Each structure stands twice: as structure tokens, then as C-alpha cells.
Amino acid sequence: MNIGIIGAGSIGILMAAYLGRDHKVDVYVRREEQKDKLNKLGVSCDAIDQPVSIQAHLLEQHNLGAHDLLIVTVKQNHIASILEKKLPDYTPLLFLQNGMGHVDQLLDHPNPVLVGVVEHGALKQNDNQVLHTGQGSVKIASVNSEDNLKAIINELNRKDFPFFYHTNYYEMLTSKLIVNAVINPLTGLFQVKNGMIVSNPHIKQIAKQVCREACQSLERSFEIDWKRVLTIAEATSENQSSMFKDLLEGKETEIDAISGYILQKSPVHLPYHEFLVQAIHALEKEREVNL
Amino acid sequence: MNIGIIGAGSIGILMAAYLGRDHKVDVYVRREEQKDKLNKLGVSCDAIDQPVSIQAHLLEQHNLGAHDLLIVTVKQNHIASILEKKLPDYTPLLFLQNGMGHVDQLLDHPNPVLVGVVEHGALKQNDNQVLHTGQGSVKIASVNSEDNLKAIINELNRKDFPFFYHTNYYEMLTSKLIVNAVINPLTGLFQVKNGMIVSNPHIKQIAKQVCREACQSLERSFEIDWKRVLTIAEATSENQSSMFKDLLEGKETEIDAISGYILQKSPVHLPYHEFLVQAIHALEKEREVNL
Known part of the structure; x- marks a missing residue:
């Protein structure tokens, strides 16, 4: 798949490292410095042998391209500013925040909206490195459309980084x-x-x-x-x-x-x-x- | 006056030092070591020129003698054990605890019961020494009898260590x-x-x-x-x-x-x-x- 990841904190980098092995991954960040480092060095995770190449872009300057899936990993209080941007039509959006305050704003969104619960331990080391401190899984449920959901989860899922389908997001x-x-x-x-x-x-x-x-x-x-x-x-x-x-x-x-x-x-x-x-x-x- | 003080924590030592200058003071304590030290060295307070002689006794072994006033300075959870002792008839008892849990048990006591609020700062240094860290006063009110109360306060009161009368203990x-x-x-x-x-x-x-x-x-x-x-x-x-x-x-x-x-x-x-x-x-x- 062609996957976009918005935000490169601990969860964003962890996702980029694991998914970047099998998929084309674009990462959208706020800071030029982090963008340059990611493009130069890729993302590193202690549990993966070598750095994984990804493409990084500045969120402010770059339109979010055509993706099969856009994963939003920014903190909840930054979601409003993401939603103000032009998001590509029809692209499923997967939100991975703690809390639930953002979900109410997503119910009527025209794109398919998915939410996930991340049960991994992850500790950001610096702008392109993460420690995978606890092995877990990501549970995904749909908020407004089940279309293609199981196919997407099937594509993401790997034995060493499992994704599971959940029927009821609430x-x-x-x-x-x-x-x-x-x-x-x-x-x-x-x-x-x-x-x-x-x-x-x-x-x-x-x-x-x-x-x-x-x-x-x-x-x-x-x-x-x-x-x-x-x-x-x-x-x-x-x-x-x-x-x-x-x-x-x-x-x-x-x-x-x-x-x-x-x-x-x-x-x-x-x-x-x-x-x-x-x-x-x-x-x-x-x-x-x-x- | 002939004053007994039960307990020699920071407040007990402070009282003994100031009142011991003008009155005969007996202090009742739990530990032999503290008793011996008090008898040998008296009580010292940084705000008073020289150590003040008092007589110290073990609370367990010594009957509470004939006093004009017994001041109880132990912590609230030790009051029950004091009340089980034979207290001298008619002697006014002055309680100087934080909290109010003990007052309910005192309402029907046969002795005159007084309660006080200590607005001094005091920091115990060791078994016979105290720092007077904040100058304040002691307010006293009666719980069950006003007899002699104003005369007692008058005897205790000194410019550098004031006692005040309060009409309503509650x-x-x-x-x-x-x-x-x-x-x-x-x-x-x-x-x-x-x-x-x-x-x-x-x-x-x-x-x-x-x-x-x-x-x-x-x-x-x-x-x-x-x-x-x-x-x-x-x-x-x-x-x-x-x-x-x-x-x-x-x-x-x-x-x-x-x-x-x-x-x-x-x-x-x-x-x-x-x-x-x-x-x-x-x-x-x-x-x-x-x-």
C-alpha cells in the first residue's frame, strides 16, 4: 500500500519503521530539521535490523498526496488543525490518539474514518529513532464505514506487528x-x-x-x-x-x-x-x- | 503556679521553657533517656538566654502530682491513654492538640477542661531543645467551666509569651x-x-x-x-x-x-x-x- 503518516512522535516513528518494510510510506512533519533527518537517515527501531527508508514532507507546505491510507498520530489537541487541511477524497483516515474528544468531530466526516488503539510500548529516542519497549498490537474499528476495512487490516497485519479488527469503535x-x-x-x-x-x-x-x-x-x-x-x-x-x-x-x-x-x-x-x-x-x- | 506538662515534643518543650521562668514546672514524659536529659540539662530555647530548670518524671511510673494546671501536649491519638490515668481532682486540664476529635470525650470530664490554640512556630531540635521559629500567642477557652479561667490566663500571660482568653471554644x-x-x-x-x-x-x-x-x-x-x-x-x-x-x-x-x-x-x-x-x-x- 501507499501509506501516509501524519506526525512523527514515538507512535508515528514506530508505525513508519514497521510498515515501511512492506509499504511505501510518506511521513508528514512540522519541523524542517526532522524532515531532513528522516529523508537522510530513514527511521530506526531497535527491534528492526536496519534503518527503513521513508519519504518525509513538511505538513504545512506539501499537499497530502494520494494514499491508500492516512494514519494520524499527532496528539489530540492538534487534530483540529489537521482537519482544516484539504484531505484527499475517499482516502481512509486512521486516528491513533488517546482519549475520545476528537471522535465526535469525525462522525460526519466524508472520508472513511477509522480509529485505533495502540497497545505497543514505544519510547522516542530522537527525531528518527524509537525504542519498541513493549510488544503488543493495534486494534482498529470503523467509525463511519466498514468499506475495505478488513482488506486494509489484512495488508497491515504481520506476525511481528499485528493489527486486529474490532467491531465496535465506541x-x-x-x-x-x-x-x-x-x-x-x-x-x-x-x-x-x-x-x-x-x-x-x-x-x-x-x-x-x-x-x-x-x-x-x-x-x-x-x-x-x-x-x-x-x-x-x-x-x-x-x-x-x-x-x-x-x-x-x-x-x-x-x-x-x-x-x-x-x-x-x-x-x-x-x-x-x-x-x-x-x-x-x-x-x-x-x-x-x-x- | 505549680504547672504540670504532659508530653515534651516541640510544644511541650516550648511551654516548659517559657513558663519555667516564672513557675514551678514538672514535665511528664515516656522515655527514661529524655527524662534524664531534662533533669540534667533543663530545657533550652533559642529565644531564651539560658537553660530553664524543670523537674522531669516518667509518665508511667509517677503519679501526676498536685498541680494548679496540667497542660496536655501529646498528639491527639495518645489522649485516650492519658485519660485512663488517675488525674488529680479539681485540677484544670489544658489541651493543646490540633484537630477536635478529642474534645467530644472531654465534655463530661469532672475536671475543668480548657482547650488552647497555639499560634507559635516551634521546631524540636532534640530531647530538651526547641527553636522558637515564629512568635505568636496561645488562645484559651473553656469547654465545661469558666471557674478561675481568667485568673489562670493572667498568671500565664507575659509580654514575650502571650496567652489570650477566648469566649467560645467551639x-x-x-x-x-x-x-x-x-x-x-x-x-x-x-x-x-x-x-x-x-x-x-x-x-x-x-x-x-x-x-x-x-x-x-x-x-x-x-x-x-x-x-x-x-x-x-x-x-x-x-x-x-x-x-x-x-x-x-x-x-x-x-x-x-x-x-x-x-x-x-x-x-x-x-x-x-x-x-x-x-x-x-x-x-x-x-x-x-x-x-
């Missing part, structure tokens, strides 16, 4: 969102690894209330999701969540895309979520001050 | 409790100095909700108390709260005596207080692990 995304909404802000606030959600009984007590509120807002089953949160926190007990990492590195977190979305969907007050949104913003502000 | 203690309930857990959770309650807008937003809940529980005016909290946080902006310090030093905090009391008094859920009580216990547990 169920797929809310399921991920609940886990993120419990694990991310609490590990960020207490500055602990994922396992503390289970092993510190007081954090667990707070986590339970956060999960209960999130399930109430998204109309999901608390019993099922709470078990899943605990299972995932245990399975990833030694990992730092992305929000914990963002705070450590003095970066803006995705708290508004995650907990903010859940708050916005709820008809009633969710005091634990309100507390956490303010608390994470408070820490973002403290970290800025300390930088 | 108003005096709840007023202090509200301030502690907002500033202590939040500075502990975010590991910041008092001033951040005002200068970080997100912490301020959480503080406002905590203050609102506390005022609801204790039936106080939110508008008045919120202004007072902000004034005190600003006036003490460079200070570390006692709870922040306790967490830094890996000590047990007074969260149950402060926020726990407010929760217990409230007929309705107070989600911010529930969150904070769990959060501070979570940090106590993390600190233990890290020690």
Missing part, C-alpha cells in the same frame, strides 16, 4: 479510556509506577471511586471494568504511565483529553475527576516553575 | 480546624509550601472546594473562612505545613484528627475530604516503603 475506545482515566492521573499525582494502583490500598480505594465515576459517565459496567483496570495495572506494574512520564519531563499531559472528556460527557458532578483534572494541571504548573 | 477550634483542613493536606499532597494554596490557581480551586465542604460539615460561613484561609496561606507562604513536614520526615500525619473529624461530623458525603484522607494515607505508606 466499546473499544471507552474500554481503553476507562483504563487510562484510572491509571494515568493517579500514577501522575502520586508519582508512582502502575503497580501501586493495586499494591497501595489507599491509592486502590481512590482508583475504585475514579473507575466508578468513569463507568457511570460512559455507561459501562463497573464490575467488569474495575477487574480489567486491576489486571492491567498488575500486568504493567513496573511501567511508568504516559502521564507520570509527561510530568517527570515537564510536558503537557493528556488529562483534558482523558478525564476532561469523561467529565464533559457526564450529566452529574464527578468530584474525583474534577479533583484529578485540577491536581494534574497543578502539577503541570509546578513543574514548569521548577524547570 | 468557634475557636473549628476556626483553626478549617485552616488546617485546607492547608495541611493539600500542601502535603502536592509537597509545596503554604503560599502555593494561593499562587497555584489549580491548587486554589481544589482548596476552595475543600474549604466549602469543611464549612458545610462544621456549619460555618464559607465566605468568611475562605478569606481567612487565603490570608493565612499568604502570611505563611514560605512555611512548610506540619503535614508536609511529617510526610517529608516519614512520620504519621494528623490527617485523621483533622480531615477525618470533618468527615465524621458530616451527615453527607464530602468527596474531596474522602479523597484527601486516602491520598495522605497513600503517601504515608509510600514514604514508609521508601525509608
